[in-house]
Amino acid sequence: MRIGEIVETMSTGFVAESFELNRPPPLGGLVVVRLPGGEASAGMDVYAVVTYGQTGGLDPSRRAVRRSTDTVFDGAIYQEHPELNRTLRTEFGAALVGFAVDDRLRQHLPPQPPPLHFSVQTATAGEVQRFTDHLQYLRLLLAPYGQVSPLQVLAANVREVYQHRGQDRVWLSAAAREIATLLKNDHESLLTVLYAIDPGQVPPSVGRGQVPSSAHEGAPA
């Protein structure tokens, strides 16, 4: 499903304008930009993880002002001020975490940023499953980008994927172990992520471990 259009793009990620006001894709969600193939090149699906959402004036020089009254507030404000749907915009940022060419999945930055004005789509359940079978992409999420802490984006991604994979506890344990490896020299950061991905019970045991073999099948080189 198309959810936005790229309005700023770079090698590490992009900013997209959301088609729906106040409804950016969830933090940590997996999105995809589909690039059609040409005569000399194959098509490419570029994957990215949502790193922030933001709503403000379409014109950056116009700041939003308070609109509520005693009787008109929250959703009713948009009913009483229909111009807001034309003067506000929601944007979201996404960090590039991989791409697929000819069905081969790679979990590193693509050779070129996705083109400006291309559509951003939510990744299908199958794509989330397939992409997150490998966990190398988590490393890319630890790079600093934007206002939201990379640790929080990383944790949001793990939570999102966990839900998309049908509360896959095996995958969650593997992801936690991968994160433990990545943050082995930063105990405080590691705890921050583990607390944030805890689905409600005792966090998975921390320690260097092996991702289940099934998750390694077809792992990128």
Place this chain on the structure above:
Amino acid sequence: MPLKLGRISQQMQDMAQTMANLLPAEENLLERARDCLRSIHADALCEKLEWQSRQPVRMPWLVAMPRSLPHASLPTGLTDTTVSPPVPPTFSVVGVDASSIPPDRHSSVHYYLVNVGYALLTYGRDPDAILEASSQLCFRDEDLYVFPEKRDVPIEGILLSARMEVEALRLLQQVPDLGTWPTLALLDGPLILWTLQNETQEVQRALLHGFLSTMGFLKETGVPPAGYVSYTGSRDVANSLRVWLCQGQPNECDRCASDDRELCLALAKIRDRELYAFLATGERSQLFSSSSQILEEYGEQRVDFFYMNVGGEIVRVEVPRWVASDADLLSFVHAAIYDQCQRSPGVPPYPPVLQEAHEQAVITAPERRLVEGMVEQALRQYGRRVVRSAKEDSKRRRGV
């Protein structure tokens, strides 16, 4: 910095002190002026104004003549007020505005650009908003001159401002589904294009043609237009009070020995918005007709006006007589304007529909430079080069 801020700062202090010293006397005179307004019967004022208009010497001021709705008696007092009626369950307001890049006398290329924008906001069960703009680069003789065949009367300055008003109003003819609901068409500024007053009748007619024909279109469509004048500086009612007080000829103030002379001279400095500061929020004054000479050219689109308190500001609202003569349309205009101001997040309020129309119409400084660059590029493609005056060139270079 060549500007001597230190010296100006002292002058600012002097100005503020002078104004503060004058305040008690001004407030006293303003109260006397309001007493005068309260004491006059509308029909007696009409009689005096009509008598004065029959005198051989033309009245030196614009005056306001109290008007009544058809089949209704003239309000007895000039301070009669009407509270804002409710708006219909579903209705629209469309606002229009215009801006321009004026012709540059210091450039070898003669052109101007007009950008007009509108905002159509619908309220009620299915709220909606349409924001659009339309631009036109004007470079042909028929655009540049009022009389292109003679290349006479260039459209610039006041005439360009009038052209912008005309184009803004004409844009309403392109608004889709206009009038599906009860709809108010709001203009930012007066409907009385009084700036054309000093032009010849031919110039006035040439420029007013599109304006008046669009007003005719709106009448057929059943969409009342209204001119919204924020922080109005008009003195029509104050001038009518001066005529009321005058016991001689209004153009012979130097020889006046009346006891009311002080009040009369004070009225020359009082704005109608100060006189009508007693209006409660949402209330409007009674209707007045204007004595503006340009209205002689308006025919059936002759414009009347009233003042209203939109909540923190007294504004002047101008409507054509076919609106002023229709109690329902007039009520709708009154109600929709007050409703707009209640929706405004600002204090004092300003109709959101005009704010959005302005945002559509405005041409920013970077856009102006962009247009200039695009024109130069287009000319270069055809072997032409833009030549600028030495003065303009020097200002741009600013070399040291």
